[in-house]
Every structure is written in structure tokens, then in C-alpha cells.
Amino acid sequence: MASNNRKILLLGIAIVGTLGFVGPLLFTLISIFSGTEQAPAPAATSQNQPDPARTAQEIAGYQKILEREPNNPNALSNLASLYLQQFQFDKAIPLVERLADAQPENPNVRLQLAQLYQVTGKADKAGQTYDKVLATDKNNVGALIGKGDLLLAKGNKADAQKLYTQAEKAAPEEGKERVREYVKNRLNPPKPPAPPPGAKPETKPFAPAAKPDKAAPQAP
Template identity: 35%
Template sequence: MKRTASNNRFILIFTILLIILLVGGSLLPLVGNVFQGDRTARRTTATPTPQLSPVQQENLEDKARGYELVLQREPENATALQGLIEVRLEQGKLDLALPALERLAESHPQQPDYTILLAQAKEYLGDAEGAFQAYDRILGFNPGYIKALQGMVALQLQKNRPERAIGLLQTTLQTAAQANAVTPDSIDVASVQMLLGRVYEHQERYTEAIAVYDKIIETNDGDFRPVWAKAEIFKQQGEIDKAKPLYTRAVTLAPPKYKDQIKQLSEQIDEE
């Protein structure tokens, strides 16, 4: 339990530091919306170095040397690897954090989020191929890991390869029954279908998107996500009479944290 809490804390710290590094202190989502074009946080050139005093830099370098000494004795020490990565990010040296992040991901394959972080770091440094390889590594072990699927799909769309994204998701769905028979719930079929529907929306293939959402509704009539997604499509197409009852149903089905947002979107229809 303590190890899991420690891992989650590192992932949170890494994400926050990387966001600060890449967007100059503005806490925007690291991955952002999968279906918006170029992500504003992405950088393919050198990232800005935080404004640190000489004393701060010296203290951080001392910390880095301490972690490196530990790693000379214990190359796979997770605590030292995490500490070194955090220090390098605080210094604004994402490129110097990559070797430690690579080692952390490779030595702890049971923690796929480490590899997710590696993929995101590589992507933001302009190494799309390295990011693809990192996502592939995860999906090779766990083809239904939704974070890896989201990352891979986002990158494929960014590289204008929608058919590859669609093919990946369709293959995942085709193999889901067999995979879940071996390891129950290893692939969340509804979540993968939602991702496929969103890709169709991104390509303005709305009929196909709605068909996917209808499949989810048929098998998961308590899932608010496809209902909300259909409402958004109909609203965008100006079919208000179809959108409004779907918004109402989505509000009924949604967990509390989403209800207000869906209500606001529904109310916007009356204001337009």
C-alpha cells in the first residue's frame, strides 16, 4: 500500500513539474484533449530553464549527485531514480531526466504509468518515434490499458494518421472477448468504444460515431458517456430536438461531478 501511494505521488509530482516546465507555470492538462489539434503545451525545441538562483542550482546539483551515487550502487533503486528525475525537472533539464526515466520504466514494467510518463516526455521533446515505442511497450503487455491507448491515439491523430488510430482500436475490440476470457476485465470494452467514437467525431464521421455510441448504450444502458456524446453531436448539427432529451438523460445517469457541466451545456441550447 505504501509503495502504491509513493508511486502515485511521484507520478503526480512528475506531471506537475513537467507541465510547469513546458508551459511556463500554467497548469494546463499534460495530455489535453485527445481530439484538439496541436497541443499548446507541446515543445519540439529546448524548453525554458526555470529562474533559479545560483544557490538553488547548487543545492539541486548536490541532490542530483547524491541520487547518482546511490544509483551507482543500486541502478534500479526506484526512490533514487524518482528523486533524480524530479531534480532534473526542477532544473528545467527534461533531456537529462530521460535516462533515469527510461531506467525507471524498464526496471518496473509492473508500473505502466512510468512508461506513460516516458512516452509523454519523449513526445514533448519531439521524439515521436520514441513515444510510439513506449506506448507499444505497454500495449504489448496490456493491450487494453486505456491510458496507453489514449496516448497512442492522440499521437496518431497529431501525426495525421487517423486510420492507424482507428485500426488499433478496432483490433483491440476484436480481441477483447478472448483477452477478457483469460484475464477478466483486462479490456474495458465500453471505454475503448468511446475512444473509437471520439476518433470518428474528430474525423467528422458522425454517423459512424453515433453507431458506436448506440452499441455502448445497448450493452451499458446506465453509462452516461455515450448519451452525452450523442447529445453533443446533435447539438453541433443543430438538431436541438434530438439533443435536449439526451442531455436530460445524461444528467440523470451521470455521477455528481459531471452533472453540473452537462446541465450547463444543455442550458446553452435554450440561450442560443
């Protein structure tokens, strides 16, 4: 599971605003509850690859700021984003937790924390954090779908469907179709494409059985 999450994150993780990141299920959804269409991430090139030396320097700078100001929101969010770009989730999560505690009135930060818990396999913490978001905003689309996915993963399809339906109703008009498409793919994952007509099934090369060793002659 962890390796699958990492593979999907490698394809779908994005940095949005001061602290915006999405996991395997919310890359599509970020545009739904932000009301904007997200462009696909550019292909990695030598020009847009982060410079390791510069990244290390930025990390050290934000760490020094946090030594003086432990709850500086810009330092917390930017440092977390740098760690996320390097997939150092164990270092990013505590920073986002501190940011969420420092900004209890900001449901977006807590939503992002729930997403991080979810993609790193901390399902219980993710569920509790989604509940906190929904306690202050019962129609938060991201939290409804994230919680629905947790329930679906546990086999509770009926309750997951209820949350998905609520999310579709709460989504802005221009986002409803995308919610429906997402939910459809979650409830009925597309089947792998069938092999073309006439294609031969893959067969393993024949390996002859090993011959038994000849018995050593016995001494008279």
C-alpha cells in the same frame, strides 16, 4: 468543419491513462464521468515538447511488438496515443478499432472510438458506436451527450434535449452542474461580445476603380 475540429483539438485534446483522449466536446466531460477535475493543459515549452527522434523510436518499438502480438492492448493504446499527439488520426483510428474489438466488455474504449469518429467527421460511425456503448450501459454520460450532439448537428434539437436530460440525471451529483452548463452552451451558444461603446465599425480602405485603358489610335 474538419479545420474547426482540428483547431479545437489543438486546444483541448488530452491523453488520460493508458488511452484517454477527448475531442471538441468532451474535454470538459471527461471529468464528469471520471469523477475527477481535470487541470488545464500546461503551456507548451521547449522542456515539455516531445522529442521527434524519441517519438519515432517509440512508434517503431510498438510497431514491432504488434508484429509479434497484433492484439497487445498496451502496444495498441500507447501507439494510438502517440499518433494522436501528432494528429495522425488515420493511423490512430484503426488501432483503437482493434482495441475495441479485443475488449468488447470495456465500454470506455468504445466510447473513445466514438469520440474519435465524431471529431474526424465520421458521424454515422460515431452514432453507431455510441449506440453500442448505450446498449450495454444506457446511462453512460459521455455516450448520451456525444449522441445528443450528433442529433443536434442534424437539427434534431428535441431528441438531443432528451439525451442531454438523461445524461444530467445519470451524472454523479458533483458533475450535474457541469453537464447543465455544457448543455446550456450547446443549445444556446454564447453570442460574440458586442463592440465597446463608441467603437467605429471596421471599414475597408477605399480602392479607386481602375481606369479603362485608352483606345489605341487607329491607322488611317
